Amino acid sequence: MTDTATPSVARRLDDLPFGRRHLRILTGSGLGWALDAMDVGLISFIITALIAQWSLDTSQASWIASAGFAGMAIGASLGGLLADRFGRRSVFAVTLLVYGVATGASALVGGLAMLLVLRFVVGLGLGAELPVASTYVSEFAPARIRGRVIVILEAFWAVGWTAAALIGYFVIPQADEGWRWAFVVGAIPAVYALVVRWGLPESARWLERRGRHAEAEAVVRSFETNSATTSRDISAVVGAEPIAAPAAVSSTGRLRALWSSEFRGRTASLWLVWFCVNFSYYGAFIWIPTILYTQGYDLVRSFGFTLIITLAQLPGYAVSAWLIEVWGRRLTLSVFLIGSAASAVVFGTAGTEAVIIGAGMALSFFNLGAWGALYAVTPEMYPTSLRGTGAGWAAGIGRIASILAPLSVPPLLLWGGAPVLFVVFAFFFVLAAAGAWGLVDRRGVSLDDR
Numbered sequence: 001m002t003d004t005a006t007p008s009v010a011r012r013l014d015d016l017p018f019g020r021r022h023l024r025i026l027t028g029s030g031l032g033w034a035l036d037a038m039d040v041g042l043i044s045f046i047i048t049a050l051i052a053q054w055s056l057d058t059s060q061a062s063w064i065a066s067a068g069f070a071g072m073a074i075g076a077s078l079g080g081l082l083a084d085r086f087g088r089r090s091v092f093a094v095t096l097l098v099y100g101v102a103t104g105a106s107a108l109v110g111g112l113a114m115l116l117v118l119r120f121v122v123g124l125g126l127g128a129e130l131p132v133a134s135t136y137v138s139e140f141a142p143a144r145i146r147g148r149v150i151v152i153l154e155a156f157w158a159v160g161w162t163a164a165a166l167i168g169y170f171v172i173p174q175a176d177e178g179w180r181w182a183f184v185v186g187a188i189p190a191v192y193a194l195v196v197r198w199g200l201p202e203s204a205r206w207l208e209r210r211g212r213h214a215e216a217e218a219v220v221r222s223f224e225t226n227s228a229t230t231s232r233d234i235s236a237v238v239g240a241e242p243i244a245a246p247a248a249v250s251s252t253g254r255l256r257a258l259w260s261s262e263f264r265g266r267t268a269s270l271w272l273v274w275f276c277v278n279f280s281y282y283g284a285f286i287w288i289p290t291i292l293y294t295q296g297y298d299l300v301r302s303f304g305f306t307l308i309i310t311l312a313q314l315p316g317y318a319v320s321a322w323l324i325e326v327w328g329r330r331l332t333l334s335v336f337l338i339g340s341a342a343s344a345v346v347f348g349t350a351g352t353e354a355v356i357i358g359a360g361m362a363l364s365f366f367n368l369g370a371w372g373a374l375y376a377v378t379p380e381m382y383p384t385s386l387r388g389t390g391a392g393w394a395a396g397i398g399r400i401a402s403i404l405a406p407l408s409v410p411p412l413l414l415w416g417g418a419p420v421l422f423v424v425f426a427f428f429f430v431l432a433a434a435g436a437w438g439l440v441d442r443r444g445v446s447l448d449d450r
Contacts, residue, residue, distance in 0.1 A: 009208045009216050010449045012224070014143040021223045022149075025140050028200050029133045030153050032096055034160035035189045036126050039103055041164025041285075041310075042186055043068065043119075045303060046179040048289045049172050053179075058290070058410040060112060065286045065406035067116040071123020073399030079128025080135075080392015081251050084385065088136035088203045089196070092129060096193035099125025104187025107180040127399055131378070131391035138379040139205040139387075140223075143446045147329060150379070151321035151372035158313035158368055165307040168289070173303065205449055209384045254389040258382075266381045267390070269438025274398030276432035277337070277374060280425040281367055283405030284344065288360070291418060305353075309360035313368040320369035324376055328443045333373035334433040339366030341429035348422025370432075380442040383450035 016022075047061045075095070083091045102121040109115045134150055141149040167185060172178040207216035258267045288309065292302035316336070323332045343366055347359035382390035412421045 009204050009220050010446060012220050013140060013204060014446050016142055016223055018142060018145060018149075019223065021225075022140060022142075025137060025200060026149060026153060028196060029092070029137050030156035030159075032092065032129065032189065032192060032196060033133055033153060034156040034163070035096070035186075035192060036099075036129055037157040037160025038164045038167075039099065039122065039126060039160075039186045039189070040068075041161040042167060042182050044286045044289050044306070045164065045168030045172055046182060047286070048293050048302065049179045051290065051293075053176065054112070056112070058413075061290070062406040062410055063116060064112075064119060065282070066403045068119040068123040068126070069282065069399050069402035069406070071120040071125075072127030073123075073396050073403060075124040075127030075129075075396075076131055076392050076399055077127075077396035078392070079132050080388040080390065080395070081254065082128070083132045083135060083388035083392070084206075084254060085251065087206055088132055088139070088388065089200055090202075092132050092136060093193045093196045095125040095129035095132065096189045096196060097125070099123075099129070100187050100190030100193060103183055104190065107183035107187075123399075127395065128392070130375075131395040132388060134375045135379045135388050135391050136203055138376075139203045139384070139447065144444050145325065146380070146447075147324040147373075147376040147443060148321045150376035151317060151324055154368075154372040154375045155314060155317035155321070157371065158310070158317055161313060162307075162310050165303070165310045169303045169307050205384050205447070209449065251389075254386040255393075257386050258390055258393060263382065263390075265438055266440055267394075269435045270378060270381055270390075270394045271397040272435035273333075273374060273432045273439070274378075274394045275401045276428040276435065277367075277370060278398035279401035279405045279408075280340070280344065280428040280432075281371070282402040283409055284347075284363065284367075284422070284425055286406050287409045291413075292356075305357060305360070308357055309364050312361035312364035316365035316367070316369035317372050319365075320372040324373055325443060329373060329377040329380070329441045330436050330439055333370055333377065333436040333439075336366045336370035336373060337429045337433035337436065340370055341426040341433070343367075344422045344426040344429060348419045348425075367429075377439055377441075380447065381440060383448035385450055387447075 043065055047064050050056055050064070051058070051061050079091055079095060099122045102118050102125065106115060106118045106122070109118065134153065137153050138146055138150055167182050171181055171185075175181070201219045201222065202215070204216040204219040207213075207219065257263060289302050289306045292305055320332060320336060323335075327335075340363060343359055343362035347356065347363055350356040350359050378391045378394055379387050408424075409421060412424060
Protein backbone atom coordinates (compact mmCIF):
# COMPACT_ATOMS: atom_id res chain seq x y z
CA MET A 1 0.00 0.00 0.00
CA THR A 2 1.28 3.48 -0.82
CA ASP A 3 1.64 5.63 2.27
CA THR A 4 -0.30 8.91 2.26
CA ALA A 5 0.12 11.99 4.40
CA THR A 6 -1.24 11.38 7.86
CA PRO A 7 -4.04 13.78 8.80
CA SER A 8 -3.28 15.96 11.82
CA VAL A 9 -6.02 14.40 13.96
CA ALA A 10 -4.72 10.90 13.27
CA ARG A 11 -1.11 11.84 13.99
CA ARG A 12 -2.02 13.53 17.26
CA LEU A 13 -4.02 10.49 18.39
CA ASP A 14 -1.14 8.17 17.52
CA ASP A 15 1.38 10.32 19.41
CA LEU A 16 -0.61 10.55 22.65
CA PRO A 17 0.36 8.46 25.69
CA PHE A 18 -2.27 5.99 26.86
CA GLY A 19 -4.24 7.96 29.43
CA ARG A 20 -7.44 8.19 31.41
CA ARG A 21 -9.58 8.99 28.36
CA HIS A 22 -8.24 5.95 26.51
CA LEU A 23 -9.01 3.81 29.54
CA ARG A 24 -12.56 5.11 29.57
CA ILE A 25 -13.00 4.22 25.88
CA LEU A 26 -11.52 0.78 26.48
CA THR A 27 -13.54 -0.08 29.58
CA GLY A 28 -16.76 1.45 28.27
CA SER A 29 -16.55 -0.57 25.07
CA GLY A 30 -15.18 -3.59 26.92
CA LEU A 31 -18.15 -3.78 29.27
CA GLY A 32 -20.45 -3.86 26.28
CA TRP A 33 -18.25 -6.60 24.82
CA ALA A 34 -18.45 -8.58 28.07
CA LEU A 35 -22.22 -8.34 28.10
CA ASP A 36 -22.27 -9.65 24.53
CA ALA A 37 -20.17 -12.63 25.57
CA MET A 38 -22.42 -13.27 28.54
CA ASP A 39 -25.43 -13.48 26.25
CA VAL A 40 -23.74 -15.89 23.80
CA GLY A 41 -22.30 -17.95 26.64
CA LEU A 42 -25.63 -18.25 28.41
CA ILE A 43 -27.14 -19.94 25.37
CA SER A 44 -24.76 -22.88 25.69
CA PHE A 45 -26.09 -23.50 29.22
CA ILE A 46 -29.71 -22.67 28.41
CA ILE A 47 -29.72 -25.15 25.52
CA THR A 48 -28.62 -27.91 27.89
CA ALA A 49 -31.36 -26.97 30.37
CA LEU A 50 -34.05 -26.84 27.65
CA ILE A 51 -33.04 -30.26 26.32
CA ALA A 52 -33.84 -31.59 29.77
CA GLN A 53 -36.94 -29.45 30.46
CA TRP A 54 -38.60 -29.22 27.03
CA SER A 55 -37.45 -32.70 25.90
CA LEU A 56 -35.78 -31.25 22.81
CA ASP A 57 -33.66 -33.42 20.57
CA THR A 58 -30.21 -32.25 19.55
CA SER A 59 -31.40 -31.09 16.13
CA GLN A 60 -34.02 -28.77 17.67
CA ALA A 61 -31.50 -27.53 20.22
CA SER A 62 -28.96 -26.72 17.51
CA TRP A 63 -31.43 -24.35 15.87
CA ILE A 64 -31.57 -22.23 19.03
CA ALA A 65 -27.89 -21.40 18.59
CA SER A 66 -28.04 -21.15 14.80
CA ALA A 67 -31.00 -18.74 14.83
CA GLY A 68 -28.92 -16.29 16.84
CA PHE A 69 -25.94 -16.73 14.54
CA ALA A 70 -28.13 -16.16 11.47
CA GLY A 71 -29.06 -12.80 12.95
CA MET A 72 -25.40 -12.14 13.73
CA ALA A 73 -24.39 -12.74 10.10
CA ILE A 74 -26.85 -10.12 8.87
CA GLY A 75 -26.17 -7.77 11.77
CA ALA A 76 -22.41 -7.82 11.26
CA SER A 77 -22.69 -7.03 7.55
CA LEU A 78 -25.18 -4.20 8.06
CA GLY A 79 -23.54 -2.87 11.22
CA GLY A 80 -20.24 -2.15 9.51
CA LEU A 81 -21.95 -0.29 6.67
CA LEU A 82 -24.03 1.74 9.13
CA ALA A 83 -20.98 2.56 11.25
CA ASP A 84 -19.18 3.98 8.21
CA ARG A 85 -22.28 6.03 7.36
CA PHE A 86 -23.64 7.18 10.73
CA GLY A 87 -20.71 6.82 13.11
CA ARG A 88 -19.24 4.23 15.44
CA ARG A 89 -20.69 5.32 18.78
CA SER A 90 -24.34 5.63 17.69
CA VAL A 91 -24.43 2.23 15.98
CA PHE A 92 -22.66 0.68 18.98
CA ALA A 93 -25.37 1.96 21.33
CA VAL A 94 -28.31 0.95 19.11
CA THR A 95 -27.01 -2.59 18.74
CA LEU A 96 -26.70 -2.98 22.51
CA LEU A 97 -30.27 -1.77 22.92
CA VAL A 98 -31.66 -4.15 20.29
CA TYR A 99 -30.14 -7.32 21.65
CA GLY A 100 -30.62 -6.36 25.30
CA VAL A 101 -34.38 -5.89 24.89
CA ALA A 102 -34.72 -9.07 22.82
CA THR A 103 -32.78 -11.08 25.40
CA GLY A 104 -35.04 -9.85 28.21
CA ALA A 105 -38.11 -10.74 26.17
CA SER A 106 -36.74 -14.27 25.73
CA ALA A 107 -37.39 -14.88 29.43
CA LEU A 108 -41.14 -14.81 28.69
CA VAL A 109 -41.30 -17.31 25.82
CA GLY A 110 -43.51 -20.35 26.09
CA GLY A 111 -42.20 -22.42 23.21
CA LEU A 112 -39.43 -23.06 20.75
CA ALA A 113 -40.79 -21.01 17.81
CA MET A 114 -40.89 -17.69 19.64
CA LEU A 115 -37.51 -18.35 21.21
CA LEU A 116 -36.01 -18.84 17.73
CA VAL A 117 -37.50 -15.53 16.54
CA LEU A 118 -36.12 -13.62 19.52
CA ARG A 119 -32.70 -15.29 19.22
CA PHE A 120 -32.56 -14.06 15.62
CA VAL A 121 -33.27 -10.48 16.79
CA VAL A 122 -30.67 -10.84 19.53
CA GLY A 123 -28.21 -11.92 16.85
CA LEU A 124 -28.90 -8.83 14.74
CA GLY A 125 -27.77 -6.57 17.57
CA LEU A 126 -24.93 -8.74 18.76
CA GLY A 127 -23.50 -9.32 15.29
CA ALA A 128 -23.42 -5.60 14.51
CA GLU A 129 -21.88 -4.58 17.82
CA LEU A 130 -18.64 -6.59 17.89
CA PRO A 131 -16.93 -5.36 14.69
CA VAL A 132 -18.14 -1.81 15.34
CA ALA A 133 -16.67 -1.84 18.85
CA SER A 134 -13.26 -3.10 17.70
CA THR A 135 -13.17 -0.51 14.91
CA TYR A 136 -14.14 2.23 17.36
CA VAL A 137 -11.44 1.40 19.90
CA SER A 138 -8.75 0.88 17.25
CA GLU A 139 -9.33 4.41 15.96
CA PHE A 140 -8.46 5.90 19.35
CA ALA A 141 -5.57 3.61 20.35
CA PRO A 142 -2.01 4.94 19.84
CA ALA A 143 -0.31 3.13 16.96
CA ARG A 144 2.55 1.70 19.05
CA ILE A 145 0.16 -0.26 21.31
CA ARG A 146 -2.96 -0.54 19.14
CA GLY A 147 -2.79 -4.33 18.80
CA ARG A 148 -2.35 -4.81 22.51
CA VAL A 149 -5.30 -2.51 23.30
CA ILE A 150 -7.61 -4.45 20.97
CA VAL A 151 -6.58 -7.79 22.48
CA ILE A 152 -7.37 -6.36 25.92
CA LEU A 153 -10.75 -5.25 24.57
CA GLU A 154 -11.36 -8.78 23.31
CA ALA A 155 -10.30 -10.09 26.75
CA PHE A 156 -13.55 -8.66 28.11
CA TRP A 157 -15.16 -11.55 26.21
CA ALA A 158 -13.63 -13.92 28.75
CA VAL A 159 -15.10 -11.83 31.57
CA GLY A 160 -18.56 -12.10 30.04
CA TRP A 161 -18.24 -15.80 29.25
CA THR A 162 -17.07 -16.46 32.80
CA ALA A 163 -20.09 -14.55 34.08
CA ALA A 164 -22.27 -16.77 31.88
CA ALA A 165 -20.58 -19.87 33.29
CA LEU A 166 -21.20 -18.63 36.84
CA ILE A 167 -24.86 -17.96 36.05
CA GLY A 168 -25.10 -21.34 34.37
CA TYR A 169 -23.59 -23.07 37.38
CA PHE A 170 -25.31 -21.18 40.23
CA VAL A 171 -28.64 -20.00 38.74
CA ILE A 172 -29.95 -22.28 36.00
CA PRO A 173 -29.84 -25.62 37.89
CA GLN A 174 -31.37 -24.15 41.05
CA ALA A 175 -34.93 -23.88 39.72
CA ASP A 176 -37.12 -25.64 37.17
CA GLU A 177 -37.11 -22.51 35.04
CA GLY A 178 -33.79 -21.03 36.09
CA TRP A 179 -32.98 -20.38 32.43
CA ARG A 180 -35.62 -17.62 32.42
CA TRP A 181 -33.74 -15.76 35.14
CA ALA A 182 -30.58 -16.14 33.07
CA PHE A 183 -32.29 -14.30 30.21
CA VAL A 184 -33.40 -11.55 32.61
CA VAL A 185 -29.78 -10.97 33.60
CA GLY A 186 -28.89 -10.85 29.92
CA ALA A 187 -31.18 -7.83 29.45
CA ILE A 188 -28.71 -5.56 31.26
CA PRO A 189 -27.25 -4.28 27.94
CA ALA A 190 -30.51 -2.42 27.24
CA VAL A 191 -29.74 -0.15 30.18
CA TYR A 192 -26.05 0.05 29.43
CA ALA A 193 -26.82 1.28 25.88
CA LEU A 194 -27.83 4.65 27.28
CA VAL A 195 -24.51 4.96 29.10
CA VAL A 196 -22.60 4.19 25.91
CA ARG A 197 -24.61 6.63 23.81
CA TRP A 198 -24.04 9.62 26.04
CA GLY A 199 -20.86 8.77 27.89
CA LEU A 200 -18.36 8.10 25.08
CA PRO A 201 -17.13 10.36 22.26
CA GLU A 202 -17.53 9.68 18.56
CA SER A 203 -14.43 8.54 16.67
CA ALA A 204 -12.34 11.60 15.80
CA ARG A 205 -10.99 9.85 12.71
CA TRP A 206 -14.50 9.16 11.46
CA LEU A 207 -15.60 12.75 12.20
CA GLU A 208 -12.67 14.19 10.25
CA ARG A 209 -13.25 11.77 7.39
CA ARG A 210 -16.85 13.08 7.23
CA GLY A 211 -15.66 16.70 7.14
CA ARG A 212 -16.77 17.50 10.70
CA HIS A 213 -13.43 19.04 11.60
CA ALA A 214 -14.53 21.16 14.57
CA GLU A 215 -16.09 18.12 16.28
CA ALA A 216 -13.01 16.02 15.55
CA GLU A 217 -10.79 18.73 17.01
CA ALA A 218 -12.92 18.91 20.15
CA VAL A 219 -12.61 15.16 20.68
CA VAL A 220 -8.83 15.19 20.21
CA ARG A 221 -8.45 18.17 22.55
CA SER A 222 -10.31 16.26 25.24
CA PHE A 223 -7.54 13.64 25.02
CA GLU A 224 -4.83 16.29 25.14
CA THR A 225 -6.09 17.95 28.30
CA ASN A 226 -2.83 17.52 30.19
CA SER A 227 -0.49 18.39 27.33
CA ALA A 228 0.76 21.61 25.78
CA THR A 229 -1.19 20.93 22.61
CA THR A 230 -4.43 22.06 24.23
CA SER A 231 -3.51 25.67 23.53
CA ARG A 232 -3.32 24.96 19.80
CA ASP A 233 -5.70 27.08 17.74
CA ILE A 234 -8.08 25.11 15.58
CA SER A 235 -7.36 27.30 12.56
CA ALA A 236 -3.73 26.20 12.74
CA VAL A 237 -4.66 22.51 12.87
CA VAL A 238 -7.62 21.81 10.60
CA GLY A 239 -6.29 21.36 7.09
CA ALA A 240 -2.67 21.72 8.20
CA GLU A 241 -1.96 18.37 6.56
CA PRO A 242 -3.77 17.10 3.46
CA ILE A 243 -6.32 14.33 3.87
CA ALA A 244 -6.07 11.74 1.13
CA ALA A 245 -9.12 10.96 -0.95
CA PRO A 246 -11.33 8.27 0.66
CA ALA A 247 -11.11 4.73 -0.62
CA ALA A 248 -14.90 4.80 -1.12
CA VAL A 249 -17.74 7.23 -0.36
CA SER A 250 -20.95 5.21 -0.87
CA SER A 251 -22.17 1.93 0.57
CA THR A 252 -22.00 0.25 -2.84
CA GLY A 253 -18.56 1.72 -3.43
CA ARG A 254 -17.32 0.41 -0.08
CA LEU A 255 -18.45 -3.12 -0.91
CA ARG A 256 -16.75 -2.95 -4.31
CA ALA A 257 -13.59 -1.53 -2.76
CA LEU A 258 -13.18 -4.61 -0.55
CA TRP A 259 -12.47 -6.58 -3.74
CA SER A 260 -10.41 -3.95 -5.55
CA SER A 261 -6.86 -4.90 -6.57
CA GLU A 262 -5.47 -3.25 -3.43
CA PHE A 263 -7.66 -5.09 -0.93
CA ARG A 264 -8.86 -8.34 -2.52
CA GLY A 265 -5.97 -10.47 -1.20
CA ARG A 266 -6.39 -9.39 2.39
CA THR A 267 -10.20 -9.56 2.13
CA ALA A 268 -10.06 -13.17 0.90
CA SER A 269 -7.60 -14.15 3.63
CA LEU A 270 -9.58 -12.34 6.32
CA TRP A 271 -12.85 -13.98 5.31
CA LEU A 272 -11.20 -17.40 5.31
CA VAL A 273 -9.78 -16.91 8.81
CA TRP A 274 -13.05 -15.52 10.17
CA PHE A 275 -15.05 -18.40 8.67
CA CYS A 276 -12.77 -21.14 10.01
CA VAL A 277 -12.31 -19.68 13.50
CA ASN A 278 -16.06 -19.13 13.91
CA PHE A 279 -16.85 -22.68 12.80
CA SER A 280 -14.50 -24.31 15.28
CA TYR A 281 -15.06 -21.93 18.19
CA TYR A 282 -18.85 -21.91 18.19
CA GLY A 283 -19.11 -25.54 17.20
CA ALA A 284 -17.03 -26.47 20.23
CA PHE A 285 -17.94 -23.99 22.94
CA ILE A 286 -21.68 -23.81 22.35
CA TRP A 287 -21.89 -27.60 22.62
CA ILE A 288 -19.32 -28.45 25.32
CA PRO A 289 -21.85 -28.41 28.22
CA THR A 290 -24.29 -30.54 26.23
CA ILE A 291 -21.59 -32.98 25.04
CA LEU A 292 -20.48 -33.50 28.63
CA TYR A 293 -24.12 -33.89 29.74
CA THR A 294 -24.81 -36.53 27.08
CA GLN A 295 -21.63 -38.39 28.10
CA GLY A 296 -23.21 -39.08 31.49
CA TYR A 297 -22.26 -36.07 33.63
CA ASP A 298 -25.22 -34.46 35.37
CA LEU A 299 -26.22 -30.84 34.73
CA VAL A 300 -24.30 -29.37 37.66
CA ARG A 301 -21.15 -31.38 36.95
CA SER A 302 -21.07 -30.59 33.21
CA PHE A 303 -21.60 -26.89 33.98
CA GLY A 304 -18.84 -27.06 36.61
CA PHE A 305 -16.37 -28.51 34.10
CA THR A 306 -17.31 -25.79 31.62
CA LEU A 307 -16.74 -23.09 34.24
CA ILE A 308 -13.22 -24.38 34.96
CA ILE A 309 -12.45 -24.59 31.23
CA THR A 310 -13.70 -21.03 30.72
CA LEU A 311 -11.31 -19.61 33.33
CA ALA A 312 -8.36 -20.37 31.02
CA GLN A 313 -9.55 -17.75 28.55
CA LEU A 314 -8.10 -14.77 30.43
CA PRO A 315 -4.48 -16.08 30.49
CA GLY A 316 -4.82 -16.75 26.75
CA TYR A 317 -5.73 -13.13 26.14
CA ALA A 318 -2.93 -11.90 28.40
CA VAL A 319 -0.23 -13.83 26.52
CA SER A 320 -1.69 -12.83 23.15
CA ALA A 321 -1.77 -9.15 24.19
CA TRP A 322 1.95 -9.29 25.00
CA LEU A 323 3.03 -11.31 21.95
CA ILE A 324 1.07 -9.30 19.40
CA GLU A 325 3.41 -6.31 19.81
CA VAL A 326 6.49 -8.56 20.06
CA TRP A 327 5.92 -11.17 17.35
CA GLY A 328 3.45 -9.18 15.27
CA ARG A 329 -0.11 -9.98 14.21
CA ARG A 330 0.32 -12.85 11.75
CA LEU A 331 2.75 -14.98 13.74
CA THR A 332 0.80 -14.55 16.99
CA LEU A 333 -2.49 -15.42 15.29
CA SER A 334 -1.13 -18.49 13.49
CA VAL A 335 0.67 -19.89 16.57
CA PHE A 336 -2.45 -19.62 18.71
CA LEU A 337 -4.51 -21.27 15.98
CA ILE A 338 -2.11 -24.21 15.74
CA GLY A 339 -2.28 -24.52 19.54
CA SER A 340 -6.07 -24.55 19.25
CA ALA A 341 -5.91 -27.38 16.70
CA ALA A 342 -3.69 -29.55 18.90
CA SER A 343 -5.87 -28.92 21.97
CA ALA A 344 -9.03 -29.81 20.04
CA VAL A 345 -7.62 -33.21 19.04
CA VAL A 346 -6.66 -34.02 22.64
CA PHE A 347 -10.03 -32.84 24.01
CA GLY A 348 -11.96 -34.94 21.50
CA THR A 349 -10.09 -38.10 22.50
CA ALA A 350 -9.97 -37.43 26.27
CA GLY A 351 -10.96 -40.38 28.41
CA THR A 352 -10.60 -39.08 31.96
CA GLU A 353 -11.90 -36.05 33.83
CA ALA A 354 -8.37 -34.67 34.27
CA VAL A 355 -7.65 -34.81 30.53
CA ILE A 356 -11.06 -33.33 29.69
CA ILE A 357 -10.41 -30.35 31.96
CA GLY A 358 -6.75 -29.94 30.96
CA ALA A 359 -7.36 -30.15 27.21
CA GLY A 360 -10.44 -27.96 27.53
CA MET A 361 -8.45 -25.30 29.35
CA ALA A 362 -5.74 -25.45 26.65
CA LEU A 363 -8.42 -25.07 23.99
CA SER A 364 -9.80 -22.02 25.83
CA PHE A 365 -6.30 -20.55 26.24
CA PHE A 366 -5.23 -20.86 22.59
CA ASN A 367 -8.59 -20.25 20.94
CA LEU A 368 -9.39 -17.05 22.81
CA GLY A 369 -5.84 -15.79 22.38
CA ALA A 370 -6.36 -16.29 18.64
CA TRP A 371 -9.62 -14.35 18.80
CA GLY A 372 -7.79 -11.45 20.42
CA ALA A 373 -5.20 -11.36 17.64
CA LEU A 374 -7.90 -11.65 14.96
CA TYR A 375 -9.89 -8.71 16.32
CA ALA A 376 -6.66 -6.68 16.52
CA VAL A 377 -5.65 -7.29 12.92
CA THR A 378 -9.09 -6.93 11.30
CA PRO A 379 -9.63 -3.13 11.54
CA GLU A 380 -6.03 -2.56 10.42
CA MET A 381 -6.69 -4.13 7.01
CA TYR A 382 -8.73 -1.19 5.69
CA PRO A 383 -8.70 2.63 5.59
CA THR A 384 -11.06 4.73 7.72
CA SER A 385 -13.61 5.25 4.92
CA LEU A 386 -14.33 1.50 4.70
CA ARG A 387 -12.94 0.14 7.98
CA GLY A 388 -16.37 -0.55 9.50
CA THR A 389 -17.60 -2.15 6.29
CA GLY A 390 -14.51 -4.35 5.97
CA ALA A 391 -14.59 -5.49 9.58
CA GLY A 392 -18.35 -6.00 9.51
CA TRP A 393 -18.38 -8.12 6.37
CA ALA A 394 -15.50 -10.26 7.61
CA ALA A 395 -17.46 -10.88 10.80
CA GLY A 396 -20.61 -11.51 8.77
CA ILE A 397 -18.90 -14.19 6.69
CA GLY A 398 -17.64 -15.70 9.93
CA ARG A 399 -21.19 -15.80 11.29
CA ILE A 400 -22.24 -18.00 8.36
CA ALA A 401 -19.85 -20.57 9.80
CA SER A 402 -21.30 -20.06 13.27
CA ILE A 403 -24.75 -20.88 11.83
CA LEU A 404 -23.46 -24.06 10.22
CA ALA A 405 -21.33 -25.22 13.15
CA PRO A 406 -24.09 -25.95 15.72
CA LEU A 407 -26.11 -27.68 13.00
CA SER A 408 -23.10 -29.81 12.04
CA VAL A 409 -22.42 -31.08 15.54
CA PRO A 410 -25.32 -33.58 15.90
CA PRO A 411 -24.61 -35.47 12.63
CA LEU A 412 -20.85 -35.45 13.26
CA LEU A 413 -21.40 -36.82 16.77
CA LEU A 414 -23.71 -39.49 15.35
CA TRP A 415 -21.18 -40.42 12.67
CA GLY A 416 -17.95 -40.55 14.67
CA GLY A 417 -18.53 -39.22 18.18
CA ALA A 418 -16.44 -36.56 19.91
CA PRO A 419 -13.10 -37.69 18.36
CA VAL A 420 -14.26 -37.08 14.78
CA LEU A 421 -16.04 -33.87 15.75
CA PHE A 422 -12.96 -32.28 17.30
CA VAL A 423 -10.65 -33.47 14.50
CA VAL A 424 -12.92 -31.53 12.13
CA PHE A 425 -12.58 -28.47 14.38
CA ALA A 426 -8.79 -28.94 14.38
CA PHE A 427 -8.76 -29.02 10.57
CA PHE A 428 -10.54 -25.66 10.42
CA PHE A 429 -8.08 -24.18 12.93
CA VAL A 430 -5.15 -25.28 10.75
CA LEU A 431 -6.81 -23.83 7.65
CA ALA A 432 -7.27 -20.52 9.49
CA ALA A 433 -3.60 -20.53 10.53
CA ALA A 434 -2.60 -20.82 6.87
CA GLY A 435 -4.99 -18.02 5.90
CA ALA A 436 -3.45 -15.70 8.50
CA TRP A 437 -0.33 -15.35 6.36
CA GLY A 438 -2.31 -13.58 3.65
CA LEU A 439 -3.02 -10.66 6.01
CA VAL A 440 -1.01 -7.43 6.21
CA ASP A 441 0.90 -6.92 9.47
CA ARG A 442 0.68 -3.25 10.53
CA ARG A 443 2.34 -3.54 13.92
CA GLY A 444 3.27 -0.04 15.15
CA VAL A 445 2.13 1.61 11.90
CA SER A 446 -0.50 4.35 11.86
CA LEU A 447 -3.94 3.41 10.57
CA ASP A 448 -4.68 4.26 6.95
CA ASP A 449 -6.96 7.33 7.18
CA ARG A 450 -8.07 7.61 3.59
